Amino acid sequence: xxxxxxxxxxxxxxxxxxxxxxxxxxxxxxxxxxxxxxxxxxxxxxxxxxxxxxxxxxxxxxxxxxxxxxxxxxxxxxxxxxxxxxxxxxxxxxxxxxxxxxxxxxxxxxxxxxxxxxxxxxxxxxxxxxxxxxxxxxxxxxxxxxxxxxxxxxxxxxxxxxxxxxxxxxxxxxxxxxxxxxxxxxxxxxxxxxxxxxxxxxxxxxxxxxxxxxxxxxxxxxxxxxxxxxxxxxxxxxxxxxxxxxxxxxxxxxxxxxxxxxxxxxxxxxxxxxxxxxxxxxxxxxxxxxxxxxxxxxxxxxxxxxxxxxxxxxxxxxxxxxxxxxxxxxxxxxxxxxxxxxxxxxxxxxxxxxxxxxxxxxxxxxxxxxxxxxxxxxxxxxxxxxxxxxxxxxxxxxxxxxxxxxxxxxxxxxxxxxxxxxxxxxxxxxxxxxxxxxxxxxxxxxxxxxxxxxxxxxxxxxxxxxxxxxxxxxxxxxxxxxxxxxxxxxxxxxxxxxxxxxxxxxxxxxxxxxxxxxxxxxxxxxxxxxxxxxxxxxxxxxxxxxxxxxxxxxxxxxxxxxxxxxxxxxxxxxxxxxxxxxxxxxxxxxxxxxxxxxxxxxxxxxxxxxxxxxxxx
Amino acid sequence: xxxxxxxxxxxxxxxxxxxxxxxxxxxxxxxxxxxxxxxxxxxxxxxxxxxxxxxxxxxxxxxxxxxxxxxxxxxxxxxxxxxxxxxxxxxxxxxxxxxxxxxxxxxxxxxxxxxxxxxxxxxxxxxxxxxxx
Numbered sequence: 001x002x003x004x005x006x007x008x009x010x011x012x013x014x015x016x017x018x019x020x021x022x023x024x025x026x027x028x029x030x031x032x033x034x035x036x037x038x039x040x041x042x043x044x045x046x047x048x049x050x051x052x053x054x055x056x057x058x059x060x061x062x063x064x065x066x067x068x069x070x071x072x073x074x075x076x077x078x079x080x081x082x083x084x085x086x087x088x089x090x091x092x093x094x095x096x097x098x099x100x101x102x103x104x105x106x107x108x109x110x111x112x113x114x115x116x117x118x119x120x121x122x123x124x125x126x127x128x129x130x131x132x133x134x135x136x137x138x139x140x141x142x143x144x145x146x147x148x149x150x151x152x153x154x155x156x157x158x159x160x161x162x163x164x165x166x167x168x169x170x171x172x173x174x175x176x177x178x179x180x181x182x183x184x185x186x187x188x189x190x191x192x193x194x195x196x197x198x199x200x201x202x203x204x205x206x207x208x209x210x211x212x213x214x215x216x217x218x219x220x221x222x223x224x225x226x227x228x229x230x231x232x233x234x235x236x237x238x239x240x241x242x243x244x245x246x247x248x249x250x251x252x253x254x255x256x257x258x259x260x261x262x263x264x265x266x267x268x269x270x271x272x273x274x275x276x277x278x279x280x281x282x283x284x285x286x287x288x289x290x291x292x293x294x295x296x297x298x299x300x301x302x303x304x305x306x307x308x309x310x311x312x313x314x315x316x317x318x319x320x321x322x323x324x325x326x327x328x329x330x331x332x333x334x335x336x337x338x339x340x341x342x343x344x345x346x347x348x349x350x351x352x353x354x355x356x357x358x359x360x361x362x363x364x365x366x367x368x369x370x371x372x373x374x375x376x377x378x379x380x381x382x383x384x385x386x387x388x389x390x391x392x393x394x395x396x397x398x399x400x401x402x403x404x405x406x407x408x409x410x411x412x413x414x415x416x417x418x419x420x421x422x423x424x425x426x427x428x429x430x431x432x433x434x435x436x437x438x439x440x441x442x443x444x445x446x447x448x449x450x451x452x453x454x455x456x457x458x459x460x461x462x463x464x465x466x467x468x469x470x471x472x473x474x475x476x477x478x479x480x481x482x483x484x485x486x487x488x489x490x491x492x493x494x495x496x497x498x499x500x501x502x503x504x505x506x507x508x509x510x511x512x513x514x515x516x517x518x519x520x521x522x523x524x525x526x527x528x529x530x531x532x533x534x535x536x537x538x539x540x541x542x543x544x545x546x547x548x549x550x551x552x553x554x555x556x557x558x559x560x561x562x563x564x565x566x567x568x569x570x571x572x573x574x575x576x577x578x579x580x581x582x583x584x585x586x587x588x589x590x591x592x593x594x595x596x597x598x599x600x601x602x603x604x605x606x607x608x609x610x611x612x613x614x615x616x617x
Numbered sequence: 618x619x620x621x622x623x624x625x626x627x628x629x630x631x632x633x634x635x636x637x638x639x640x641x642x643x644x645x646x647x648x649x650x651x652x653x654x655x656x657x658x659x660x661x662x663x664x665x666x667x668x669x670x671x672x673x674x675x676x677x678x679x680x681x682x683x684x685x686x687x688x689x690x691x692x693x694x695x696x697x698x699x700x701x702x703x704x705x706x707x708x709x710x711x712x713x714x715x716x717x718x719x720x721x722x723x724x725x726x727x728x729x730x731x732x733x734x735x736x737x738x739x740x741x742x743x744x745x746x747x748x749x750x
Contacts, residue, residue: 031723395699396626398730406733410639419635426628 032566034105034126038063040083042073044119051557054105054128056098063124066613069499083119092129105135135331149220149241152227153178153194160236169243171213175302178239182210197224197237208241219245271361273305277354279314281305291341291363295334300334308332309359310343317345317357327532327603331361370580390606393437401432450493450579452606457487457534458527460494465525468509472523477512479505483527490534490600491608496576497536501525503569504538504596511542511594533582534600541593573598581605618644618744621662623653623679624697625671633666633731640737653679657689663747664740666727669698669714677715684721691750693743695725 014022028035034051036044036058042068044058051058054068063079066069073080078089089109097103105126112121143150149166151159157178165175173181179188187387188195193204205223212218220241227236265272272290275281279302284294292308294300306314308331317324323346330338342362348355410416458481465481472479505525512521524539570584577584581604588594620642622633627648634644645660647653649671657665665683669676676696683689696706705724712718725743727736 392699395729396629399632399699400626400628402730403628403635406632407635408633426631429628462628 005378031125034128036124036126037064037121038079038124039121040119042079042145043515051126054097054126055095067093069096069100077121078107078109079124086111086113086117086119097128102130103128104130105359144341147242149239149242149243151178151239153237153239153260155198155235157188157192157194166241169212169218182208184211193222193224194237194239197226198234200235201226207244209354217245218243219248271359271363273359273361274348274356275302275305276356278302279305279356282356283358284399287363288361291333291339291361292331304334308334310502313343313345314357316361317347320347322346328364329497332428340368342465397430397434397437400426400433404428404430450496450576450606452491452493452580452608454489454608455492455494457490457492457497457536458483459537460492460497461525464498464505467502468505475509475513476521477509478522479509480522480524482524484526484528487527487529487534491605492580492600493576493606500573500576500598501538503538503573504536504598507569508538508540508542508594508596511540513542532602534602534605536600537595539593539595579606618663618747619645619660620664620666620740620744621645621647621657622666623647623649623676624666624668625649626668626718629668629729633736636733636736637740642740644663649674649679654682654686656690657683657692662741665692665694666697666740667694667723669696671690673684678682680723681715681720693724693747695727695739695743696723697727697729699729700728 004359011018011022028046031048032050034048034054036047036051039045042062042064044061044063047055047058058066064072064074064077068074078091081087082089088111090106091109092104092106095103095105096374105128110123110125110126111119112123113119124365144164146163147165149169150163151166151173152161159173159178159181162170162174170181178194179185179192182191193206196202196204203223203225205221208220210218210220221244222239222241225238226234227238239412246495265283265285268285268287271285271291272285273281273288274283281300281302284300288294292300310326310329310331313324313326323344326343328340329343330340331343341364343359345357345359347357349365388566404423404426407419407426409423411421411423412417462481462483465479468479505523508523514524522539522541524537526535526537526539528535528537574584577598577600580600582598582600585597585599586594620628620637622630622637622644623646624630624633630646630648632645637644645656645662647655649668653674660691667676667680676698680694680696683692683694706728708722711722712720724746725739
């Protein structure tokens, strides 16, 4: 508000009698709006101080120059119309103030009419509404762009105004009843928050499920505020509604994910444990309780967990970049027992923030028992095959002996000395074979408990190759050991594996000897690590085997070396390898050579005395 | 009638040839090496006694070759082995060994160790079949 004094001008004392004169002389300047008079040539002939404050200098200027900074009459000049018809006008215009800034104003144009109806002048009264326009625009922008739906409802529950966001979601609903527009109902809803606001004039909010213009259900958080509150009465209520559909969907998804996770953790056959960044236990599922022998709902303390896990495991997990996996280890139960487990641990990070650690513990007691039983079953099967093979071997020997006897008897009957000699030789030869067979079989059947000790797998292969090298040179066979990459130590019965490789390399050299191109034969021995298994491979390019020979090679006392072999070599190899939890693979092509592979999965190797955790894969 | 004995073990060849010759059969033999087919074509035996388990090449492989050769496929073959009793040498066992469902079964099977009367009886039966044909 501004204050000021308007002086009496030429009147010394203003009275009821001379007030008219005061008005004539001072009113023009006293009016707070800008007032100007223009003639028919659009010249400003008179203006008050308020006009000068708004538009600046005006003398000897045209109205369009002062109002709009133009050089010619405005195309839609309202003054021109008023000069013509003598009617007063009110219109909103935009021009420039004395500082060149855009100015919004309302202009009242009043014609000054002669008795003859001619209009020589116009009186123009201008009110500056620039600030009002700006406020109105800001309000409209806010109304339309605010991230929620806004609508105004009257006392009849008719929608009188909506913002852009609301129209986008529900279409053109202005003029409709809100219960019809949002719910398709024919009457006001049972619990209407707008009604409550109309009744008590207070703010009310709540949740509402409505249908959008595409027919989909939309969940809104709605707030009603009273509008046009005058003297405690109001005619309008403003509804502000935020779409919470996505939030509710996320809440539902989160709830589902949480339920799935909780169920999986609770029902998991493996123990699941989590700890927070202070090592306090946050999850210790039923399987973990069973495995660690934790009774009832007893809480496990962090010190107890550290004692349960292998020594240093927790700190190893805490500092590792990736998960730490111990495929074959043991944990201590709460009652002081030990349980073989497969154990994995990982750090829990969210956006690089350390939240704690999670552990999976798989009880391996049943698995270990099954594995033991399987190994035992494999050993028994090997014994069965051995017995079958023994019968076959003995039958061949008997046939040889019977042949010798037949030659001897028939030679004696016929008085054929040559045949007698032949029979004697056959008997002698086959008795020698029986002796060799029995000796080797005794050594095979006697067996021994394998003694596993940590050793370098490559060293065994190197020893066997070194042992055969002189004979290979003699026979013109190229025998090499391909060591490859370094291999960690493994618990093996060194003597047993040595015997296996001796058999395989010996067989490979014999296959070379039997080959037609024996001068160009190779035997390659390699030691490698593949898919968690230690592999010895013996490859020859000797005579190879056909299908039927391959079928029998491990299952009977079958020799392909005529009188030179007993057929026990491969069977012995198979037995020793099985006792290490492994198996023998074979590929062979007649005329091209054979590959024998001893595969020893590390997880099934016998435990060496004082063995520690298996290495990580 | 001529009988061919194919076995890698010289002692068994000597034995079987002696038994057959003593009982009036003409004989010839092979050691199961790669030239078996040429030997059979040359000798043209009336019956072949073929060992199953031999080095280099199994009797089954030789049997397959003989059966695939039209000129030799009609010569009866008796397989001989100590790997199973004669009673368990069934078609199923033969198929599993031969890994071939189309291959015709051999005419006979003789179990090692050989019982001479049984051998001679089986040989006589198989040769009677040849004569009748």
